[in-house]
Amino acid sequence: MNPALAPPSLLRRGLLCAALLLALAGCKRDPAPADAGSPAEPPVAATSPTAPEAETTELKDVIETTDRYIVGISYPPSANQYTGLAKVLGDYAAAARAELMEAVEAFGNDRPTAPYELSLAFEQVVNTPQIVAIAADGSRYTGGAHGQPLIARFVWLPQQDKRLTAAELVPEAEGWKAISDYVREQLHTAVATRADEDELTPAERAELVRNSARMIDGGTEPTAGNFSEFVPVLDAAGRISALRFVFPPYQVGPYADGTQTVVVPASVLLPHIAPEYAGLFAR
Incomplete structure (x- = not known):
């Protein structure tokens, strides 16, 4: 109700109640200090939100x-x-x-x-x-x-x-040059061997070698990206004795040639392996 519209009796009664409450508040004593010997109330520990559990991935077929x-x-x-x-x-x-x-x-x-x-x-x-x-x-x-x-x-x-990525394993360009040279030699030799086994005519053999050389050299440019797919070959002690580099169809040969692999021995790799991973290799 708007105080301006309240009856006088109600208004006076409200003012008296307000005055009485103010007087009681003024007479209220401050609380006595806590006894030095009495234990203080333990502070309430602030609760922190529970950290979310790490997200896991369970692989299923x-x-x-x-x-x-x-x-x-x-x-x-x-x-x-x-x-x-x-x-x-x-x-x-x-x-x-x-x-x-x-x-x-x-x-x-x-x-x-x-x-x-x-x-x-x-x-x-x-x-x-x-x-x-x-x-x-x-x-x-x-x-x-x-x-x-x-x-x-x-x-x-x-x-x-x-x-472990190829770029981390072999960080320098000269390392990829050495690996590329070795892989190219193996792939070119495999093409020549296949041409001999297929008993091609000299013209057919020359065309096969020429076309294969173009694909091999293009797919084995000395960069980490061209050698990104590899798996270690381990010796009996569990050390890496070689790396098997994997080349999908079209990278170093036509689709009909399928996936091709070249095994590069540790002796070629070790001079170029990053120091933090050298201990994984056999010597």
Whole structure:
């Protein structure tokens, strides 16, 4: 009620109550200080919010079939041994699947004449306390004569909890020059041997060697990117005695030649390995 409209009796009664409350407040004594000997009230500890648990990735095999696409992805049990490695593998598989689904969705409500397909298998190559290596091989089909090869290799260092990349392993350009020279020699020799075995005519042999040399030299330019897929070869003591570099179709040869590999021994590698990783190699 607006005080200006209140009856006089009510207004006077309200003023008296207010005056009485002010008087009582003025007479109230300050509380006596706490006894020195009495224990003080323990302060209430501030509670901090619980930190969120680290996100984990558990890899599981995937089999999915529709009239528009087919997806098959498989993992070895060791893929879940290390959380960081599982995330790296899962991210690779997710990216491969995303590209497949992008092609599928481009059809809108239509469907491809044959189901698009993603086939990807992860396999354990090495598993020691110092080094774990996983190979990924498969293909993604989105039309055409054949699928796109999916070739990847993952080297994990459990004690450092990190993936070992080619660029970290061999940090200097001269190292890649030495590796490139060795790999090129092996690949050129393999082409010449195959030409001899196929008993080609001199003209056919010359054409094969010429075309192969162009692809080999282009795919083995001395950069870390051209040698990004590799797995270690271990000796009986668990040391790296060589690295097996993997080249997918089209990198150093035509699609018909498939995936090609070259094993480079530790004797070629060691002068160029970063010091922090030299201890992993046999001498």
